[in-house]
Amino acid sequence: MNKKKDEAQVVCTEHLKDIKWFCKEEQRAVCHVCEFPHHQGHTVVPLEEQVQELKQQLRPDLTALQARRRRHQELEETYEAMVPHLKGQRVKTEKRIRAEFEQLHRFLREEEEARVKALGEEEEQKRKRILLERKTLQEQIRSLSEGLSAVEADLQKDGLSFLSASTRSRTSARALLSGSDPQLLPGALLDEAKHLGNLAHRVWEKMGQRTTFSPVTLDPNTATHWLSLSDDLTSVRQSDVTLEVPNNPERFTRYPSVLGSEGFSSGEHCWEVEVGDHPFWRIGIVKESVERKGEHTASAANGIWCLFNDSGKYTQGTSQTLTLKRTPERIRVQLDYDGGEVSFYDPEDMTLIYTYKHTFTDNIFPWFGVGAAGAARTKDVRVCGVSSHTQL
Secondary structure, three states: OHHHHHHHOOEOOOOOOEEEEEEOOOOEEEEHHHHOOOOOOOOEEEHHHHHHHHHHHHHHHHHHHHHHHHHHHHHHHHHHHHHHHHHHHHHHHHHHHHHHHHHHHHHHHHHHHHHHHHHHHHHHHHHHHHHHHHHHHHHHHHHHHHHHHHHHHHHOOOHHHHHHHHHHHHHHHHHHHOOOOOOOOOOOOOOHHHHHOOHHHHHHHHHHHHOOOOOOOEOHHHOOOOEEEOOOOOEEEEOOOOOOOOOOOOOOOOOOEEEEOOOEOOOEEEEEEEOOOOOEEEEEEEEOOOOOOOOOOOOHHHOEEEEEEEOOEEEEOOOEEEOOOOOOOEEEEEEEOOOOEEEEEEOOOOEEEEEEEOOOOOOEEEEEEEOOOOOOOOOOEEEEOOOHHHOO
16 A cells, blocks of 8 residues: 555656655655746755665664564563473472472471370380289288288187187288388379470471571572572582573673572671682672673672682682682681671681671672582582581
């Protein structure tokens, strides 16, 4: 439809002449008759010249539209990739949740059985004790009954017969009466309070002793696609293969980095990282708005405060070289957000390695960078709790 309309305008409807000119002032196409005298003093140019000029003006818009479409297509493809990734996350996480709860269920079942068994053992022990006491009492009752019958029989006698039996009967009766009266044994019943008192709390405490706690949990949605995280999200290593993960906004794409899942905007926080003999790692904190897609240097100016190890060469980020008296197998990170300090220690003897001073205003996240382990024994860099014997 538009094409036919354009073709119809090739001939001037007023003069029935070919349209070969364009009036810039009136912004319309005209024929050579229209041009005189109505367009005297106007800028009139050949129609084809105007067409080429307008095409030239339109080409940047075309390029911009193509670029925008590509960006939309890239985002659409990313969203498309997110759908199976979401399902994979759900399946993996559900499997881990069920495994964790199965461990808890197993512990609770074992604990339940152990406590029911202890209850049964106590009942059996006290039942045997009661039966033994009853047997003793029954024997004593039998002796007393026999003695009582003998005394009653003697009391039925008269004269010399009673006189000859009385001394024996009295001696026998007094022998039977010489012992103390029987008493019920204490603690014969079940100690219900021992088995039921604060039961849930005591089981909870015991469960806590058998579980581990990590002060920092890694966020897989931020991990570079060649980093692999453990199922419990406490350790990270460089993967042998490139992982198929969406290029979501939170994810680092240029450097092998991953963030902790929880940020800090106040208070004091502390965690340790087990590095062993791993030859390449970066440990520290970053602001939430740190560059995740492009290039950046590990500096405070870029919102990164870290300690860097490159095959035994330790630096403050990527600049100042640090001299350590020993090779640490653990690094403690101690953040005082309100005090404006983050310090790195060797927790073996609490030797201070380096302290940054900065007035923090952003949300701050734990940050971990891991390179190839090579021939090192330690393949994973692992977050762990603070060593109790070195706590400040």
